[in-house]
Amino acid sequence: MIGRSDPKPLFLRGPSLNTRLFVCAIASVVLMTVDHRQNHLDNVRDALSVVLYPVPWLVDAPFRAAHWTRENLASRRVLVAENSTLRDQLRAQATTLLRYETLEAENRRLRALLQSAELHRYQAEVAGLLSVDLDPFRHQLVLNRGERDGVVPGQALIDAHGVMGQVHRVNPLTSHALLITDPSHxxxxxxxxxxxxxxxxxxxxxxxxxxxxxxxxxxxxxxxxxxxxxxxxxxxxxxxxxxxxxxxxxxxxxxxxxxxxxTALLNRSREVLLVRPDRTPPPQLEEAPQ
Amino acid sequence: MNGGWVIVLTVLIAWALALLPMPGWAAPFRPEWTLIVLVYWAMALPSRVSIGWCWLAGLGLDVLMGTLLGQHALALALVGWVVARMHLQVRVYPEWQQALVLVALVGMYEFVLFWTDGISGTRSEVRWGPVLTTALLWPWALVLLRRVRRRFNVT
CATH class of the missing domain: 2.40.10.350 (Rod shape-determining protein MreC, domain 2)
Structure with a gap:
């Protein structure tokens, strides 16, 4: 050791270990208390989550690649079969939907007659799931949409079969959603x-x-x-x-x-729908002749 | 004091492994990768990696997992403190005995997580699976990380 310009110290330098632990513990407790009770820390979490975004992105990358390969290298026969199934489904659903517009208009008219509150209209947009696992005891998903895409906390999450959960933490680029099966939901x-x-x-x-x-x-x-x-x-x-x-x-x-x-396929969907209230006014009904 | 990027890179890989999707039956047994990596560095380079590093790595884990900020940080800082106190003894233990020390460390880590969950009103259970798998993984992680350290001459 003697004679070397940068000797490895035999004893640890700086504040003692107990002091360091004490500082870290106090910092953790303060952070947890503030994070639990208020949302002053959202900026800190946002900033850190943007810095760390490459980690979930990289974890998801192979799954994205596999998905892409499966979609792009599908054989013609498979595509044709899928196409015809989808067309059949669309036809079946179109017939069900034919009367939907009329029924909705009628419903609104009846509600107006009864002077009950207007039903909210909702619109849905597709969001992808990042293939990352969080704590197995908490039922959470990570979505690839965040504050930048207009996601807000509390937004409902559905798939084609039913309600999946709600968004509970929004970061700039991603958001965390809680499933309806989480014990705290x-x-x-x-x-x-x-x-x-x-x-x-x-x-x-x-x-x-x-x-x-x-x-x-x-x-x-x-x-x-x-x-x-x-x-x-x-x-x-x-x-x-x-x-x-x-x-x-x-x-x-x-x-x-x-x-x-x-009813929702909680562990099988890769794409989900985020529901938000529709702010555009409903189409005006034509006045019925007196 | 060189090769800091190697330490950072191993922590990043540990974070990624902590998020990697696993089949449902295996998920409760996911090893605590971040803990393994930090315990190794804290034992090999105690003058460099210690409580502060552990705390920061835990904070990153909190952000990635969406848990309460400071929860994993507190648990890992405690682990870092124990390692800093004991590294001179534990370093000379045979590997299986080090693995037993890991059982105690991971047990404490999981207990702190469970305890903070309880205080903040999040329902959870003590995770026993990681205690076992993390300890079993230790001898291999030790060999691998030692090679990484020598290869990139991290001091």
């Missing part, structure tokens, strides 16, 4: 058959939701479809959420044990 729903309102809660299992707040004599059966009720204002009303899979009524207990399974 609850969602106001109603039973489609009889408009019985209740709340659906996540359990931490991908195929199971629970309805803890229904009394024993509630009118609910296995197979009932639960749809969003729109109460709470975050989720648009009327989207399917889950199908009731089990109802256990124990005499002596006040609440029934009810479980349901989500």
């Amino acid at each position: 609850a969602l106001p729903v109603e039973v489609n058959r009889n408009s019985l309102r209740t709340i659906v809660r996540g359990t931490g299992e991908l195929d199971r939701l629970e309805l803890p707040y229904l009394p024993n004599n509630a009118d609910i059966e296995v197979g009932d479809l639960l749809v969003t009720s729109g109460l709470g204002g975050k989720f648009p009303a009327g989207y399917p959420v889950a199908i009731v899979t089990a109802v256990t009524r124990r005499p002596g207990e006040r609440f029934a044990e009810i479980t349901a399974s989500p």
